[in-house]
Amino acid sequence: MADARDEIDALIGQFSRLPGLGPRSARRMVLHLLQRRDQALRPLVMALDRVAQTAQPCTRCGNIATAPICDICADPKRATGEICVVEDVADLWAMERGQVFTGRYHVLGGTLSALDAVGPDDLHIPQLLERIVSEGIREVILALGATVDGQTTAHYIAESVEQTGVILSALAQGVPVGGELDFLDDGTIGAALRSRRAF
Amino acid sequence: MADARDEIDALIGQFSRLPGLGPRSARRMVLHLLQRRDQALRPLVMALDRVAQTAQPCTRCGNIATAPICDICADPKRATGEICVVEDVADLWAMERGQVFTGRYHVLGGTLSALDAVGPDDLHIPQLLERIVSEGIREVILALGATVDGQTTAHYIAESVEQTGVILSALAQGVPVGGELDFLDDGTIGAALRSRRAF
Ligand SMILES: [Zn+2]
Ligand SMILES: [Zn+2]
Numbered sequence: 001m002a003d004a005r006d007e008i009d010a011l012i013g014q015f016s017r018l019p020g021l022g023p024r025s026a027r028r029m030v031l032h033l034l035q036r037r038d039q040a041l042r043p044l045v046m047a048l049d050r051v052a053q054t055a056q057p058c059t060r061c062g063n064i065a066t067a068p069i070c071d072i073c074a075d076p077k078r079a080t081g082e083i084c085v086v087e088d089v090a091d092l093w094a095m096e097r098g099q100v101f102t103g104r105y106h107v108l109g110g111t112l113s114a115l116d117a118v119g120p121d122d123l124h125i126p127q128l129l130e131r132i133v134s135e136g137i138r139e140v141i142l143a144l145g146a147t148v149d150g151q152t153t154a155h156y157i158a159e160s161v162e163q164t165g166v167i168l169s170a171l172a173q174g175v176p177v178g179g180e181l182d183f184l185d186d187g188t189i190g191a192a193l194r195s196r197r198a199f
Numbered sequence: 200m201a202d203a204r205d206e207i208d209a210l211i212g213q214f215s216r217l218p219g220l221g222p223r224s225a226r227r228m229v230l231h232l233l234q235r236r237d238q239a240l241r242p243l244v245m246a247l248d249r250v251a252q253t254a255q256p257c258t259r260c261g262n263i264a265t266a267p268i269c270d271i272c273a274d275p276k277r278a279t280g281e282i283c284v285v286e287d288v289a290d291l292w293a294m295e296r297g298q299v300f301t302g303r304y305h306v307l308g309g310t311l312s313a314l315d316a317v318g319p320d321d322l323h324i325p326q327l328l329e330r331i332v333s334e335g336i337r338e339v340i341l342a343l344g345a346t347v348d349g350q351t352t353a354h355y356i357a358e359s360v361e362q363t364g365v366i367l368s369a370l371a372q373g374v375p376v377g378g379e380l381d382f383l384d385d386g387t388i389g390a391a392l393r394s395r396r397a398f
Pocket of ligand 1: 060070
């Protein structure tokens, strides 16, 4: 099986490098597409191609955009003086699904990590400081993961923005909505207790 | 977020309809691609497009091909007088990975199913009968699943090919290589016992 299988194998290889997919699931996906050329494969090619031609990082916040400035940064209603700092675009999307935050974002592009040798210069922290000044930001909300790297990054940002006089806050830690205490780790329960509020 | 998010959401929707992917994993995949436009997204578009333009079902056996006749059907070394009947192309690929079968295939395109209203006319059974005659086939090997539908289909094919005088066989049932008895269902153990061989 010369040519056909080579091309199909190459395609399976590309799919299997995507997050959450292994060789077996990639094979199943490719086979599904091959057997539905007009209903699934061609529309997928067109949708991917459209996005590949237009998608680019927002030069201001790092969100994915179809123009140099993303829809959120371009929306004057979102100039609330608040910037929410997130690790990556996935977290920005998660915040947007929450439909609570009405300000703008700043995507760091990762967290500080000694293990992965990610230092401050690898993240978009200088740009955050510039934005605090140029956009007249009053409050920076840290929406970073409750991990060692996330918290190290939070502390580094706290030090970096100190001289700007901006208000710095962070997402509350506590019991997730719908979460059962029984299934929570002790750290979460402790954090939820410390942040308890009048009822 | 007008245009950009609409296109990206449409793309996530297409990915989430692929087997094994839900909205969450589709979102992660799309985000991964968007953040790696040149290293991952563009090469994937090109590979998919190439396959979309060339892939077609083999008019003889139903395998996926880049020509009207697939590489296996076109290979004279595989004219062994044996046809292996499989449910779909995934099973053909699985047989080929086994590297034991040297004949040709016939892809049924499914199994008979009362529940899903799949009758004999929906499968490529008439074409199998034609091939038995025109290709001078001596043996038909049924490689169908050990499911109710798979076995119903096997029995239907057995009746259909009876008058051609072809030898009909089926894959052995038994303990999978590396399989522990403890984890096998009773049906498999029973089948393995009935098919026991001298040691
Ligand atoms: Zn932006
Ligand atoms: Zn063929």
